Amino acid sequence: MKTEEWMEPRFRPASTKGWRGYWFRVIFRHHEPDERRFDVILLGVILVSVITALLDSVALLHAQYGKIFYAIEWVFTIAFTLEYFLRLSLVRRPMRYVLSFYGLIDLMAALPTYISLFVVGADHLLVIRVLRILRVFRILEMVEYSNEGSELIRALYASRRKIGMFVLFVLLITVVFGAVMYLVEGPEHGFSSIPHAMYWAIVTMATVGFGDITPQTPLGQFITSIMILIGYGIIAVPTGIFGAQLVQAGIQRRAEGAAVATIAETxxxxxxxxxxxxxxxxxxxxxxxxxxxxxxx
Known part of the structure; x- marks a missing residue:
């Protein structure tokens, strides 16, 4: 499956006439004023729903307005559920929509409230609805940004083997230095196991340095210095791979544009x-x- 199809699948209407044809156009198209109006209203409802979930997670606000937040959330959940089943009734192949990227997001936008009836705390998963804001790229017809986004994804896909080998190399360094630090420092200095030492190696190599585990011996501190230098060196590697792929894609795009321009003139x-x-x-x-x-x- 192509990347573009995975991100924004094309669906065929179950009927082009009557109310199903009208609502298919309004919901799945994004050009006419009524189509844009529907999407803007949907985005507003999503934002209000996410803000409600965020405010409800604050203990003080939950104690005072918890019942109000709960009622509002059920209103949103019912609205999203009706919209989801409406979308299913409008497309010719409902399962294709269910398994599509946006179909899964729409489903997950409605499920948390129902799951919260059986699992305590699941209602806080409501923030996943913010992912539906991805539709804004289609609503605003941001062709330039959409093309650039597709180009970024294609560059990542084209350089996947190089980046994969880089990640494997980093993992090998993490295992080796984690084992070495476990032997040098030992449990008495916080390196209680090799996996724990690997966690320290990742944090050190990423130059984050949380400070929860620090070497105490001179040899351990020397190894840490080496790890930090390695971290600075390898940070630029994936950036260089990805950047080179983007440059190559840009050169190819300009060449194609020049070819089209030449044909247009002659x-x-x-x-x-x-x-x-x-x-x-x-x-x-x-x-x-x-x-x-x-x-x-």
Whole structure:
């Protein structure tokens, strides 16, 4: 499955007529005023729901307004549930929507309140609804940002093997230095096990340094200094890999743009409508559908 399809799947309407056709257009399209109005209202409801969940997690506010927050949350949950089943009734293949990225997010947006009836504290998972704000990229038609986001994902995918080898190398360093520090410092200095020492190695190599575990011996402090220097050195590695892939993608995009521009200037004009701008290898006019080259002598 392509990355673009995973992030924003295309769904076909179950019916193009009647109320199902109308609501499919309003919910799944994002161009007309009523379609944008629905999405903006949905985003507002999501934001208010998330803010309610955040405020309800504050002990003082929960003690004073807990019942109000609970009632409001059930109103939102019922609204999201109805919207979810409405979406299922509008698409031709409901299971494709259920298993899609946004379908799973929509489902998880409604489930926490129901789960809280059986599991104490599950209602705090309501903040997952903030993920539905991802729809804002489609609502605002931020084509430039959407294209750049797709380019970032493609760059990550193209460099996945190099980044994977880098992560494996970091894990090997973590295991080796964790074992060494366990032998050098020992449980009496907080290094109670090799996994615990590996945790220290990760924190040290990331140059975070929480300070909950610190070496006490001169040899341990010397090893720590080496780990910190290694950390500074390896931080730039994935950035360089990813940056090089982005540069390559940018060069390729500019080359494709230049090729399209050249074809647009020297391309064959349509005999019917006169359109001169066509993509490379196009055999039909992108405006009227006329076969290119017909009518010429």
């Amino acid at each position: 391309g064959v004009a349509c005999a019917r409508c006169g359109e001169e701008h066509h993509y490379a290898g196009a055999r039909f006019c992108q405006r009227c559908g006329e076969r290119l080259g017909e009518g010429e002598t």
